[in-house]
Amino acid sequence: SQQGEEDPQALSIQEGENATMNCSYKTSINNLQWYRQNSGRGLVHLILIRSNEREKHSGRLRVTLDTSKKSSSLLITASRAADTASYFCATAPATALIFGKGTTLSVSS
Amino acid sequence: NAGVMQNPRHLVRRRGQEARLRCSPMKGHSHVYWYRQLPEEGLKFMVYLQKENIIDESGMPKERFSAEFPKEGPSILRIQQVVRGDSAAYFCASSSDVVDEQYFGPGTRLTVT
Numbered sequence: 615s616q617q618g619e620e621d622p623q624a625l626s627i628q629e630g631e632n633a634t635m636n637c638s639y640k641t642s643i644n645n646l647q648w649y650r651q652n653s654g655r656g657l658v659h660l661i662l663i664r665s666n667e668r669e670k671h672s673g674r675l676r677v678t679l680d681t682s683k684k685s686s687s688l689l690i691t692a693s694r695a696a697d698t699a700s701y702f703c704a705t706a707p708a709t710a711l712i713f714g715k716g717t718t719l720s721v722s723s
Numbered sequence: 724n725a726g727v728m729q730n731p732r733h734l735v736r737r738r739g740q741e742a743r744l745r746c747s748p749m750k751g752h753s754h755v756y757w758y759r760q761l762p763e764e765g766l767k768f769m770v771y772l773q774k775e776n777i778i779d780e781s782g783m784p785k786e787r788f789s790a791e792f793p794k795e796g797p798s799i800l801r802i803q804q805v806v807r808g809d810s811a812a813y814f815c816a817s818s819s820d821v822v823d824e825q826y827f828g829p830g831t832r833l834t835v836t
Contacts, residue, residue: 647824656814656829657766702765704825709779710756711816711825713765 620703620714627721633690635717637703638683644706646679648688650699651716657702660688693721725750727817727828728797735834742802742809744831748817755798756825757790760812772798805835 621636637646645664649657663670663679663686670677676689690697698721704711728747736742748755753773758766768782772792783790787805792798802809812832816825 649827657816657827659824659826662824704766709771710768710782711758711766712768713758715763715765 620701620717622717623715624718625720627693627719629693629695629721629723631693631721633693633697633719633721635688635701635703635719637686637688637714639686639703639705639712640684641705641707643681644708646677646686647704647706647711648675648677648686649702649704649713651702652699660701690719693719695721695723697721727815727826729813729815729828729831731831732829733832733834735836736805737836738806739804742805742833744800744802744813744815744833745797746800746815746817746828747797748815749819749826752817752819752826754818754820755792756816756818757798757800758814758816758827760814760830762811766814769800802833805833807835809833810835 619638627633643665645662647662648660651657661672661677663677674691679686700716700718702713702716704713727749730745755772757769760766770783770790771779775794787803789801812830814827814830816827818825
């Protein structure tokens with residue numbers, strides 16, 4: 615069964631705007647990770663947030679985690695055309711990562 | 724520090740042949756994971772290995788698929804008697820600890836004709 619579900623499935627914005635993606639999951643976790651995948655390429659690790667953390671920043675990325683609601687959000691500020699990609703959340707209830715189907719972000723210039 | 728290496732990047736096999744996919748983890752990483760990604764889908768966990776041990780193979784099909792991570796050399800994902808449904812991108816990831824970030828290789832895209 616799907617552990618992580620991203621929302622929305624697709625998002626189109628203009629350069630300079632902020633992009634927010636949400637992820638919901640079902641079981642308790644050790645950590646939650648966000649990845650980016652450009653079309654036909656491998657995954658790039660963006661950020662890991664542990665179950666005892668509520669918010670984390672990395673450059674233009676801001677991730678929040680609400681374990682009571684079993685949800686996380688990824689905010690990309692001041693988006694660029696190069697941010698166009700699919701974004702996946704992955705939860706780690708145990709050893710394996712469980713991925714959602716991703717949010718496809720399109721940033722137009 | 725080289726990242727996770729996978730080879731080949733593209734592999735074409737006819738139905739019934741064997742596919743061998745290789746993964747060299749990042750230096751210092753002893754945990755290796757294999758995932759499969761079907762078109763327009765997220766990644767699905769297959770197997771988790773440490774040196775010479777399979778720790779979790781709950782995502783691996785029971786038949787035709789096997790994985791190893793020998794003491795020396797890369798981790799190998801082996802698919803025997805491939806079928807068209809095995810066509811997918813296979814990603815390997817490694818981590819220094821089981822609860823740390825997993826870093827992914829570029830993937831092997833398997834096409835079964």
